[in-house]
Structures are given as C-alpha cells and as structure tokens.
Amino acid sequence: MNDLLKTMSARRSVRTYADRPVAKEDLDQILKAAVLGPTGKGIAPYDFIVITDPDVIAKLVDIRKGGAKMLTTAKAAIAVLGDEDRSDTWIEDDAVCMTMMHLMASSLGLGSCWLQVRLRPSNVEGKSAEDFGRDVLGFPEHNHLEAILAVGPIDEKPEPHDPDDLPKEKFHENQW
Ligand SMILES: Cc1cc2nc3c(=O)[nH]c(=O)nc-3n(C[C@H](O)[C@H](O)[C@H](O)COP(=O)(O)O)c2cc1C
Numbered sequence: 001m002n003d004l005l006k007t008m009s010a011r012r013s014v015r016t017y018a019d020r021p022v023a024k025e026d027l028d029q030i031l032k033a034a035v036l037g038p039t040g041k042g043i044a045p046y047d048f049i050v051i052t053d054p055d056v057i058a059k060l061v062d063i064r065k066g067g068a069k070m071l072t073t074a075k076a077a078i079a080v081l082g083d084e085d086r087s088d089t090w091i092e093d094d095a096v097c098m099t100m101m102h103l104m105a106s107s108l109g110l111g112s113c114w115l116q117v118r119l120r121p122s123n124v125e126g127k128s129a130e131d132f133g134r135d136v137l138g139f140p141e142h143n144h145l146e147a148i149l150a151v152g153p154i155d156e157k158p159e160p161h162d163p164d165d166l167p168k169e170k171f172h173e174n175q176w
C-alpha cells in the first residue's frame with residue numbers, strides 16, 4: 001500500500017490519552033505539518049495557540065456544552081484560529097490545518113481528536129464555545145476559533161480504516 005494512504009488509513013479519532021507528556025519535538029512536527037497545506041490565495045490567515053499548561057487545558061473542558069471529555073486526559077491542545085479580516089476562506093484553511101495536524105499526530109504514534117468550536121455552544125448557558133475560548137485564551141474579536149486538536153500519548157493504536165472499503169455510492173462519474 002502507498003505510504004501516504006497507509007498513514008491516512010491509520011488515522012483515527014482518539015479521545016482518551018495515557019498519562020505521559022507529549023514531547024515538544026512532536027508538537028513542533030505537528031505544527032510544521034499544520035502550515036504545509038494549501039490555503040486560499042496562499043494567504044494563510046491562521047494562527048495557532050499551543051496549550052500545554054494543564055490548568056489552561058482543564059479550563060477548556062467547559063468550552064463545549066456537556067464538557068469536552070477528551071480534554072480531561074489530553075496532554076496538549078492546539079487551538080486553530082482564522083482571521084476573517086485576512087481571508088474569506090479562513091474556515092476551509094483552518095480545516096486543512098486541522099486535518100494535516102491530525103494526520104501528523106497519528107503518524108507520530110500519538111492520539112488526537114478534532115474538537116469542534118465554531119458554531120457550537122459552551123457549557124456556560126448563553127455563551128458560545130468561541131466566546132468561552134476567547135475568555136480563556138485572549139484572542140481578538142476578528143480571530144475565530146475553528147477547532148481544537150486534543151493530543152496525547154496512547155498505549156495502543158486504534159483499528160485502522162480499510163482503504164478498500166470505499167463508499168462507492170459517493171463517487172459519481174462525470175455526472176451525479
Ligand atoms: C468537522 C469535524 C468536527 C468534529 N468534531 C468533533 C467533536 O467536537 N468531538 C469529537 O469527539 N469528535 C469530533 N470529530 C471527530 C469525528 O467524530 C470523527 O472523525 C468521526 O467519528 C470518524 O472517526 P475517525 O476520525 O476515527 O475516522 C470531528 C471531526 C470533524 C471533521
């Protein structure tokens with residue numbers, strides 16, 4: 001199997017992490033991967049906040065209604081922000097970053113999971129997840145918090161996807 005397809009097949013969402021730190025070198029590699037993807041007009045309107053302080057990660061558990069359980073064991077959380085003043089494709093650009101980081105984390109043998117923030121409510125009645133994140137992380141109004149990648153070590157890799165198990169009904173040829 002092609003190496004990239006193998007890496008992509010092995011990527012799974014992991015929501016519980018082992019109680020060990022994540023190496024700084026691994027986080028650096030994940031950030032390198034984040035900015036290697038395409039962006040609309042090459043503008044790259046994103047910013048990242050790498051959170052390793054356990055107290056800040058603990059505060060962020062309430063960023064989502066019901067509590068973002070994965071953050072209770074995460075050893076790092078990478079917030080991906082997009083600047084609406086710089087590009088109208090910030091949502092797509094941020095989603096590409098999230099995917100690239102998720103893949104890199106997996107290839108480093110780490111567990112990770114996408115925590116959606118945009119359009120979601122927080123655990124505080126009447127407060128959006130984004131505004132909750134702004135209170136905790138202090139980013140400006142024109143920067144939007146698309147999502148957070150929770151990261152942590154794992155003892156066992158989850159079952160990979162089978163790339164041959166294609167949802168054939170989703171692939172249309174030449175016309176719908
Ligand atoms: C846009 C997007 C938002 C997601 N939001 C969440 C989330 O808030 N919480 C969560 O546990 N997983 C979230 N996920 C992960 C999906 O639940 C997961 O990718 C899906 O169930 C498929 O499983 P897999 O990643 O193991 O292939 C999100 C994924 C994407 C792409």
